[in-house]
């Protein structure tokens with residue numbers, strides 16, 4: 001049994017919150033760079049240049065890439081041979097979010113109650129997904145998620161008779177209806193199968209996969225490629241001002257499902273699709 005103290009976890013999470021918000025991952029940055037070469041709209045090209053310039057400034061000045069530093073979504077892979085000492089794991093993670101958002105001067109965007117709407121003032125609680133895995137390591141991924149894009153996400157409880165074509169139409173429709181609201185170019189995470197909550201979880205998890213990577217299932221890989229093409233023909237373009245670069249990447253994750261259903265979740269993210277990870 002390997003022991004990890006909660007203080008190590010708190011410090012790691014605090015650093016990840018700041019890093020994720022200030023340093024755009026290279027896959028997103030490179031996708032924006034590449035899009036400059038293919039974007040046909042002049043204004044679209046200009047916006048893409050502004051987006052990479054903004055990301056450069058954020059990295060050099062250690063400032064957030066966007067004012068919406070998001071709600072902290074955290075994926076934990078806990079090795080079953082790890083013993084957490086000194087306190088509770090969930091408390092240690094939330095303490096890390098508190099520390100990171102305070103010390104990094106990141107905007108606190110979380111309200112205590114969805115109706116009363118009083119700010120918790122430290123961006124806690126985080127949304128934490130736990131997975132118990134083999135081994136004696138602890139992997140933590142922090143994925144701050146802004147709500148301009150989160151609000152445009154959709155879930156479809158399709159009948160199996162809709163088939164893969166019906167699923168593709170629903171996914172493209174979600175992006176079309178999102179239009180300029182999620183600060184395009186977007187990154188689109190799709191969760192297929194499972195049940196209601198599993199499909200949403202998969203869609204969120206899909207956003208962690210690097211842009212340009214593909215599902216190892218051939219039919220899903222084909223689906224990702226076709227969806228990307230169809231979405232980039234919608235004409236929404238960078239920041240919704242027209243152009244070909246509406247979506248930088250589409251990642252599809254799947255899970256077995258029930259004979260009577262075909263849940264499809266579409267989690268839309270923006271040009272500031274963020275995540276940072278550490279293995280302790």
Ligand code: SF4
Nearest residue numbers: 066146148149183270
């Ligand atoms: S959708 Fe993304 S880029 Fe737009 S405000 Fe939210 S976090 Fe920022």
